[in-house]
Amino acid sequence: xxxxxxxxxxxxxxxxxxxxxxxxxxxxxxxxxxxxxxxxxxxxxxxxxxxxxxxxxxxxxxxxxxxxxxxxxxxxxxxxxxxxxxxxxxxxxxxxxxxxxxxxxxxxxxxxxxxxxxxxxxxxxxxxxxxxxxxxxxxxxxxxxxxxxxxxxxxxxxxxxxxxxxxxxxxxxxxxxxxxxxxxxxxxxxxxxxxxxxxxxxxxxxxxxxxxxxxxxxxxxxxxxxxxxxxxxxxxxxxxxxxxxxxxxxxxxxxxxxxxxxxxxxxxxxxxxxxxxxxxxxxxxxxxxxxxxxxxxxxxxxxxxxxxxxxxxxxxxxxxxxxxxxxxxxxxxxxxxxxxxxxxxxxxxxxxxxxxxxxxxxxxxxxxxxxxxxxxxxxxxxxxxxxxxxxxxxxxxxxxxxxxxxxxxxxxxxxxxxxxxxxxxxxxxxxxxxxxxxxxxxxxxx
Amino acid sequence: xxxxxxxxxxxxxxxxxxxxxxxxxxxxxxxxxxxxxxxxxxxxxxxxxxxxxxxxxxxxxxxxxxxxxxxxxxxxxxxxxxxxxxxxxxxxxxxxxxxxxxxxxxxxxxxxxxxxxxxxxxxxxxxxxxxxxxxxxxxxxxxxxxxxxxxxxxxxxxxxxxxxxxxxxxxxxxxxxxxxxxxxxxxxxxxxxxxxxxxxxxxxxxxxxxxxxxxxxxxxxxxxxxxxxxxxxxxxxxxxxxxxxxxxxxxxxxxxxxxxxxxxxxxxxxxxxxxxxxxxxxxxxxxxxxxxxxxxxxxxxxxxxxxxxxxxxxxxxxxxxxxxxxxxx
Numbered sequence: 197x198x199x200x201x202x203x204x205x206x207x208x209x210x211x212x213x214x215x216x217x218x219x220x221x222x223x224x225x226x227x228x229x230x231x232x233x234x235x236x237x238x239x240x241x242x243x244x245x246x247x248x249x250x251x252x253x254x255x256x257x258x259x260x261x262x263x264x265x266x267x268x269x270x271x272x273x274x275x276x277x278x279x280x281x282x283x284x285x286x287x288x289x290x291x292x293x294x295x296x297x298x299x300x301x302x303x304x305x306x307x308x309x310x311x312x313x314x315x316x317x318x319x320x321x322x323x324x325x326x327x328x329x330x331x332x333x334x335x336x337x338x339x340x341x342x343x344x345x346x347x348x349x350x351x352x353x354x355x356x357x358x359x360x361x362x363x364x365x366x367x368x369x370x371x372x373x374x375x376x377x378x379x380x381x382x383x384x385x386x387x388x389x390x391x392x393x394x395x396x397x398x399x400x401x402x403x404x405x406x407x408x409x410x411x412x413x414x415x416x417x418x419x420x421x422x423x424x425x426x427x428x429x430x431x432x433x434x435x436x437x438x439x440x441x442x443x444x445x446x447x448x449x450x451x452x453x454x455x456x457x458x459x460x461x462x463x464x465x466x467x468x469x470x471x472x473x474x475x476x477x478x479x480x481x482x483x484x485x486x487x488x489x490x491x492x493x494x495x496x497x498x499x500x501x502x503x504x505x506x507x508x509x510x511x512x513x514x515x516x517x518x519x520x521x522x523x524x525x526x527x528x529x530x531x532x533x534x535x536x537x538x539x540x541x542x543x544x545x546x547x548x549x550x551x552x553x554x555x556x557x558x559x560x561x562x563x564x565x566x567x568x569x570x571x572x573x574x575x576x577x578x579x580x581x582x583x584x585x586x587x588x589x590x591x592x593x594x595x596x597x598x599x600x601x602x603x604x605x606x607x608x609x610x611x612x613x614x615x616x617x618x619x620x621x622x623x624x625x626x627x628x629x630x631x632x633x634x635x636x637x638x639x640x641x642x
Numbered sequence: 643x644x645x646x647x648x649x650x651x652x653x654x655x656x657x658x659x660x661x662x663x664x665x666x667x668x669x670x671x672x673x674x675x676x677x678x679x680x681x682x683x684x685x686x687x688x689x690x691x692x693x694x695x696x697x698x699x700x701x702x703x704x705x706x707x708x709x710x711x712x713x714x715x716x717x718x719x720x721x722x723x724x725x726x727x728x729x730x731x732x733x734x735x736x737x738x739x740x741x742x743x744x745x746x747x748x749x750x751x752x753x754x755x756x757x758x759x760x761x762x763x764x765x766x767x768x769x770x771x772x773x774x775x776x777x778x779x780x781x782x783x784x785x786x787x788x789x790x791x792x793x794x795x796x797x798x799x800x801x802x803x804x805x806x807x808x809x810x811x812x813x814x815x816x817x818x819x820x821x822x823x824x825x826x827x828x829x830x831x832x833x834x835x836x837x838x839x840x841x842x843x844x845x846x847x848x849x850x851x852x853x854x855x856x857x858x859x860x861x862x863x864x865x866x867x868x869x870x871x872x873x874x875x876x877x878x879x880x881x882x883x884x885x886x887x888x889x890x891x892x893x894x895x896x897x898x899x900x901x902x903x904x905x906x907x908x909x910x911x912x913x914x915x916x917x918x919x920x921x922x923x924x925x926x927x928x929x930x931x932x933x934x935x936x937x938x939x940x941x942x943x944x945x946x947x948x949x950x951x952x953x954x955x956x957x958x959x960x961x962x963x964x965x966x967x968x969x970x971x
Contacts, residue, residue, distance in 0.1 A: 278933055285708060305936055309708040404902050404916070460903065461814055462794030599935040605913040612918070635725040640937060642704050642712055 228317070228534040236536045237268040241283070241292040243523070244558075245274035252557035256550060260543045267536050277302055284311050284528050293531040294540050296349055297524050300337045300594065301601025307340035308598055312526035315344050318538040329546055331586070334563050337593040338524050347545040348563035350555055351522030352484045353585040354412055356506070357491070360499040362396065362479040371480075371503035373515045375416075375442050378506040383449040385479040394451070394459045399480040401446045402456055403611055406466040407483050410611035411604050414439050415519035415592045416507050421603065422595060428603065428633035431626035438508060440614045440622060453616055469494050485582035489559045502581040504588075517590035518582075522563060561586045599640035603633040694949070701942040708936075718939035722947070726940070731919040732927045733947075735820065739890055739923065740955075743824050744883035748876060751834025756864075758835065759842045769839075776832030784896040787826045788813055792901075813901035816920040823921065826893055834879055841875040842868065881959050888952045891925040898922075924948050 230236070240257070244250055250273045257269045272292070277299050283291045295312070297303075306312040319326055326335060326344065334348040358371045366385050372378040382398030389395045403410050417435040422428060430436045447453045463477060464470020467490070473481035474494055481487070482505060491500060504516045525545060527537045543550055551567040554560075556574050561582055567573070568587050574580075585591055597603055610619070610629045619625040676683075701718055705711035722729055758768050775783065790796050791812035799809035810818045849867045858866065895914050902916035914930060915922025924944055932941030 281707060305706060305708070309706060311708045404904060406903065409904075457814075458794065458811075460794075461792055461811075463903070466903070599937060602935045609913060609919075632725075632727065635721070636935075639717070639721045639725070639940065640706070640935070642706075642709070 228313070230533045230535050232264075232533075232535040232539050233266060234536075235266045235268075236533050237270060238294060238533060238537055238540055239270050239272065239290075239292040240294040240296075240540065241272045241275040241280060242296040242525075243273075243275055243298050249558050252554055255557070256544060256554050259550060259553075260540060263543065264539060267539065269540060281311070284530060287530040291530055292528055293533055293537040294544075295526055295528055297346075299600070300521055300524055301597060301604065303338055303346050303524055304340040304596040304598040305600065306526065307343040307345035307596075310345075311529050312345040313529050313531070313534060315347060315526065315538075315541075318527075318534070318542075319344075322538070322542065324542065324546055329564050329566070331563075331565060331568075332589075333520050333591055333593050334522070337521070337596055340596045340598075346524040346526040347541065349523040349525040349545050350551070350558070350560035351520055351563045351586055352486075353561050353582045353591065354407065354415075354482060354484050354505070354519040355581055355585050356503050357473055357481045357483055357487055358501055358503065359473070359476060359479045360501050362476070362498070366479075371501070372506045374506050374509045374512055375446075376509050379442075379446055379449045382446060382480065386450045394455070394477070396476060397450055397456060397459060397478050399446065399450075399482075400456055400460060400472065400478050401443055401615075402453070402460050403443075403608070403615055404457075405460050405463070406471070406481075410443075410608050411594055412482065412519040413443070413505075416505050416517065418511065418514060418517065418590060418592060421607075426637070428630040428637075430607065430633075431623065431630050435508075436626055437622050440611065442508070443611075443615050444617070447615065457616075473500075485561055485579055486559055488576065488578035488582075491578075500578075502578045504581065504585055514590040516584060516588045517592070518585035518588070520586060520591050520593040522561070522593075597637070599636060602636045602640070606633050606636065697942045697945050697949075700938050701946055703939055705938040706936040707932075707938055711938075714939065718937075718943045722940050722943045728915075728919060728922060728927055729944070731915070732922045732924045735915075735920065735922055736888060736890065736924045736948075737951075738820060739823065740884055740887045742820070743827055743887050743890075744880060746824060747827060747831060747834055747883055748879050750828050751831050751879065752838050752872075752876070754831060754835045755838030755842055756868075759839055769835075772835050773832035776830045778830065780830075780892045781896050783830060784826060784893045785900060787822070787829070788897055788900040791822060813897050813921075814917055816918040819897070819901075819917060819920040823890075823893055823897060826897070837875060837879065838872070841872040845871040877959065881956055884955050884959070885952055888948055888955075889925055890923050891929070894921040894923050895926055 242253060244253055253271060253273065257271055261267065261269060275295075277297050280292070280295050280297065284295070297306075307314075316326075318324075326347075330338075330348060334351060335344070338344065338346040338348055356371060362385055363369070363371075363381075366381075368381050368384060372381045378399070382401075385396065385398030386394070387396040400408075401413070402408060403413075414436075417439050419433060419435050419439070420429065423432075444453075447456055450456060459477070460472075463472040464475065469475075472478040473483075473487075474491070474496060476498060488502060504518055507515050507517060525541055527534055527541060531537050544554075545551070546564065548564060548566040548570060549572075551562045551564050552570045552572050555562040555567065556572075559574070559579070562568050562570070562573065563586075568583055573583065594601065594604060606629060610625060613619050614622065614625070700711065702713060702715060703711035704714045704717070754772050758765065758772065761768055778786075790798050793799055793809065793811045793814050796812075798812075802809040812818050812822045845868055849871075850863060853863050853867050898914055898916040898921045899912065902912075904912055904916075914926040925948070928941045928944045928948070931937045931944065
């Protein structure tokens with residue numbers, strides 16, 4: 197084929213491909229003009245897969261259908277965010293009307309893209325005042341740049357589990373409240389075998405242990421990851437350096453990073469009876485509210501208790517705070533029955549009785565003010581600790597991001613190096629980290 | 643001046659127009675050819691041509707898999723090459739695995755093949771024993787290896803420590819993580835072993851007999867008889883090995899996640915490549931960028947980089963025959 201003809205054909209092929217490809221991403225438009233009193237079938241997709249959890253969801257749906265006989269709900273469980281994204285992108289009759297996600301980091305994208313419908317008009321229509329219903333922290337991680345496209349569907353809060361027998365043995369009367377107490381108690385609780393290896397560590401702070409990710413521990417300092425302009429400010433915030441320094445001190449107080457990292461590899465699976473706290477290889481342990489139930493069901497051979505994680509000495513008045521995360525739920529932008537979908541979403545997230553029953557059933561923290569105060573809530577003191585953490589105004593969740601929490605992984609990577617002593621100049625490293633986070637965020641903006 | 647008279651060429655004449663019947667015949671021939679080619683053409687277009695075009699197209703677009711794509715020029719390319727610190731380690735790890743893993747797999751596969759073909763009794767048992775691990779699903783095999791090589795509780799380290807050998811951290815040590823993955827791939831060498839066995843059994847026996855009569859020892863027999871006969875198969879193993887290793891994903895991802903001990907749950911974000919990005923390969927980065935960070939453009943750039951490298955290496959190997967076959971004129 198002569199060259200000019202080849203070029204023309206190639207250009208035409210590329211232009212054609214561009215036209216075909218550019219048409220493959222067009223979110224379908226739904227409707228909020230439906231009458232929620234008319235018979236309708238809704239599709240609800242969620243991520244729970246455990247048998248007891250799925251039963252709890254199904255029971256909730258049964259209660260909803262009893263209240264709204266005209267609305268039938270078909271549930272699909274064990275659905276991942278990728279599947280939800282694909283379904284919402286494709287649209288059509290089989291796409292869900294109500295969706296949920298365990299990944300709060302994706303809320304930014306759901307809101308900014310319009311894939312999850314803005315819920316403010318629905319709340320306004322039905323008289324739901326979100327500030328009076330949900331704690332501010334929960335509203336923060338379910339909205340993005342002022343757009344409330346999701347609501348919290350129960351939450352997880354993180355605190356400290358401690359071995360009371362070990363505390364008694366070490367002569368410690370109560371769980372630590374400040375970081376200096378934390379370091380001192382951790383060192384006191386550390387026990388070694390005759391050959392020098394660990395029999396028990398006071399608290400294994402290593403960021404890669406179970407739920408110990410840096411963002412969770414950093415919540416005790418109450419950090420601000422971004423300034424008002426959305427620029428990363430970890431280098432400018434002195435708390436970042438304090439946190440990373442405290443981590444190194446915690447490690448050094450118990451034998452150093454390398455020794456504890458090696459000890460960490462001897463721990464069993466987090467969700468098994470061989471986990472470090474269960475086998476008494478650690479006297480203190482960071483975890484979510486579900487651990488209490490596991491300790492009871494696993495018949496722990498020691499007396500244990502729960503408390504909030506310690507806070508920095510200069511912020512002692514914030515003791516009681518912790519890291520929060522949770523499940524989020526919203527309405528698909530492409531749903532043709534958005535008012536009916538709102539009725540289901542409102543029932544699942546706002547109805548006090550429903551929220552309390554669901555929280556008790558799956559042992560999660562309720563996500564509304566009324567449910568958090570409800571007398572019907574599980575009275576177990578260990579669980580109550582986590583309710584209090586969730587209610588604490590100083591508790592923090594991660595700010596939403598437009599790119600699935602890329603800034604969190606960047607921060608985690610840096611923190612892994614810092615705890616291993618691989619960052620000789622923390623200030624310089626944090627400045628580079630900020631620049632990286634800003635570049636990643638800029639790359640995600642259209 | 644040439645002494646040899648060149649025969650006179652006939653004068654060039656304009657081609658005569660073909661008769662309609664002849665044109666129809668040619669058209670039928672073309673259509674028949676296309677008909678026979680069509681299964682491949684359809685497969686190629688749907689599973690290679692279109693995805694490749696789409697990847698090139700999206701590499702110049704901002705596309706978060708939800709909103710309409712928008713043209714951003716070279717922004718994604720600039721981001722990958724200048725603002726993505728993980729690109730370097732991922733590419734290095736991938737190329738390291740390509741060089742080390744492929745070389746060792748070929749050497750081991752050939753070694754085991756030779757061994758099994760030489761065995762006089764119990765051939766069936768040894769063939770099965772060496773082939774079976776290859777049938778284990780990659781995820782299951784990786785889980786087993788991470789368990790066996792656990793630096794704290796794994797039986798391998800307990801044995802090593804019992805006999806006084808300092809035990810490495812395997813998947814938990816950045817220096818040992820890639821060698822551990824290589825060990826895992828060598829354990830599943832059964833596929834290459836079978837291919838090499840077939841090649842080795844195809845070498846004519848008379849050539850060995852002739853070599854023995856000429857007084858050739860074991861090494862000389864391998865060097866001058868076996869090797870020339872199996873070089874095309876070695877080349878096949880190298881080329882397919884390079885292409886497969888360029889796409890190395892599952893084992894590295896599973897090993898990294900398991901060894902790190904991080905549990906996935908609400909609010910958990912995981913960067914693959916534990917420990918210290920030592921097991922991060924380009925395909926893992928593509929997935930992470932594309933489906934965790936919704937950065938389709940950058941993921942497409944990375945995919946194209948991988949494609950170009952794989953094409954270049956394969957072309958080079960095919961051209962030079964990897965020094966195994968005499969290059970064609």
